[in-house]
Amino acid sequence: MKVYNVAIDGPAGAGKSTVARMAAKELGFVYVDTGAMYRALALAFFRRGIKPEEKERVLEVLPEFNVNIAYQDGEQIVFLNGEDVTSLLRTQEIGNLASDFAPLAPVRKKLRSLQQELAARTSVVMDGRDIGTIVLPEAEVKIFLTADAKVRATRRFKELCERGVSCDEGEILKEILARDLQDEQRENSPLTRAEDAILVDASSLSAKEVAEKIVELVKERCAL
Numbered sequence: 001m002k003v004y005n006v007a008i009d010g011p012a013g014a015g016k017s018t019v020a021r022m023a024a025k026e027l028g029f030v031y032v033d034t035g036a037m038y039r040a041l042a043l044a045f046f047r048r049g050i051k052p053e054e055k056e057r058v059l060e061v062l063p064e065f066n067v068n069i070a071y072q073d074g075e076q077i078v079f080l081n082g083e084d085v086t087s088l089l090r091t092q093e094i095g096n097l098a099s100d101f102a103p104l105a106p107v108r109k110k111l112r113s114l115q116q117e118l119a120a121r122t123s124v125v126m127d128g129r130d131i132g133t134i135v136l137p138e139a140e141v142k143i144f145l146t147a148d149a150k151v152r153a154t155r156r157f158k159e160l161c162e163r164g165v166s167c168d169e170g171e172i173l174k175e176i177l178a179r180d181l182q183d184e185q186r187e188n189s190p191l192t193r194a195e196d197a198i199l200v201d202a203s204s205l206s207a208k209e210v211a212e213k214i215v216e217l218v219k220e221r222c223a224l
C-alpha cells in the first residue's frame with residue numbers, strides 16, 4: 001500500500017500537535033509527535049543527573065536509552081526503556097530541557113532514525129522542527145505553522161490553567177521567545193521553513209480551520 005507523509009513544523013505553541021492530531025484522525029493517518037521523543041530523552045538525562053553540556057556523558061549513556069511509541073485509542077504513548085512516561089512530558093521544564101538537548105547530533109541521529117522508520121511503514125502526520133527539512137524531505141505535504149508569540153503564550157497559559165497548573169503569562173511568553181531563539185539558531189537541524197513548505201499563520205485561525213486546510217491539501221496532492 002502507498003504510504004503518504006505530512007510534515008508539520010513550527011515554533012513552540014503554534015498549535016502543531018492539536019492540528020496534526022485532528023488532520024491525522026480525519027485522514028486515517030498516524031499522528032507522530034516528535035517533540036515528545038525529545039522530551040522523553042531529556043527526562044532520561046535529567047533522571048541520571050546529566051546536563052546538555054556534558055557531551056561525553058551524553059554520548060556514553062545514550063545507547064542505554066530506548067524511546068518507543070505506541071498508540072492507544074489514537075493517542076501516542078511514549079515509552080522510555082519500557083516505562084510509560086507520557087504523562088511526565090508536557091511540562092514547560094521538560095520542554096525547555098528537550099530544547100537544550102536537541103542540538104546534540106547523536107541525540108538527533110537516534111530519534112531521526114526512529115521517525116524515518118515509522119514514516120516508511122505507515123502514512124503519518126508528523127510534527128516537529130526539522131520534519132520537512134531533514135527527517136522527511138520527500139513528504140507529500142509540508143506545512144510551516146506559526147503564530148504570533150503573544151497569541152502562542154496566551155494559548156499555552158489557558159491550556160495550563162485548564163489543567164490546573166499555576167503559571168504566569170509573562171513568564172510563558174519569555175520562555176517561548178527563548179525557546180524559539182534556541183531552536184532557530186542551533187547549527188544542527190534548526191527550526192526553519194523548508195523551501196517547499198506552505199506557510200500557515202494560525203494567529204487568527206482556529207485549530208479546526210487549520211486542520212481542514214491541511215486535509216484539503218493532502219487530499220488534493222495525494223489523490224485520496
Ligand code: DC
Nearest residue numbers: 034035036038098099102128129130
Ligand atoms: O514540540 P515540543 O515543544 O514538544 O518540542 C520540545 C523541544 O524538542 C523543542 O523545543 C525542540 C525539540 N525538538 C526538536 O529539536 N526537533 C523536533 N523535531 C521536535 C522537537
